[in-house]
Amino acid sequence: MAVAEMHHITDAEWEIMRVVWTQGTTTSKEVQQILNQKTEWKTTTVKTLLGRLVEKNFLSTEKNGNKFIYRSLIEEKSTIQLATTELLEKICAKEVSSVVKTIIAESYLSFEDIEQLEKVLAAKKESAVDVVLCNCTSEQSLYQQAN
Structure with missing residues (x-):
């Protein structure tokens, strides 16, 4: 996906993306376990945020048995560059x-x-x-x- 086509990413979505970028591929359960070190998000919150990121084309998902595997569709570096550009424009x-x-x-x-x-x-x-x-x-x- 071209950087210019990306939607805005919320602070909560940033937290999810940081986990996905670090893990490469992950499940909602893994995301929640990792984020439990700094948040108290419930499973439904994590799944809602993952779903939003899939809708925005930030993440892809594929079903593997009874769980979904999430993978980033955007590079961390380009996303950071976009956020920096948006900040400087403001x-x-x-x-x-x-x-x-x-x-x-x-x-x-x-x-x-x-x-x-x-x-x-x-x-x-x-x-x-x-x-x-x-x-x-x-x-x-x-x-x-x-x-």
Whole structure:
């Protein structure tokens, strides 16, 4: 499925997808057992969320005896990239660096991660501008200046 064709994914659906991506293939019972470490979702909740993800074409399902096997139809990396793009589209362009700084400050990073970030920043410096222009409407800009 093309990333552009994907529907919105809820926070609860993200939790399910993270399990499926990690497991490769899984059952509703396995999903519930894994998520029981951090949620108190009932079996019906897990099955409802799995069903929604199948309807949205995020997951495929096949019957195997008396259980259903779930498999992701989308890559984790492309889904994360889409979510990141959607986040950045929601905020003022002038605030992007603040968001990136917060993500870096609040994340666990390996030395390799930091080296990759440094390379990206060095390359980005080649096309940097003196001032990032606001991409908000005039009314949004006036509101932000007042607050």
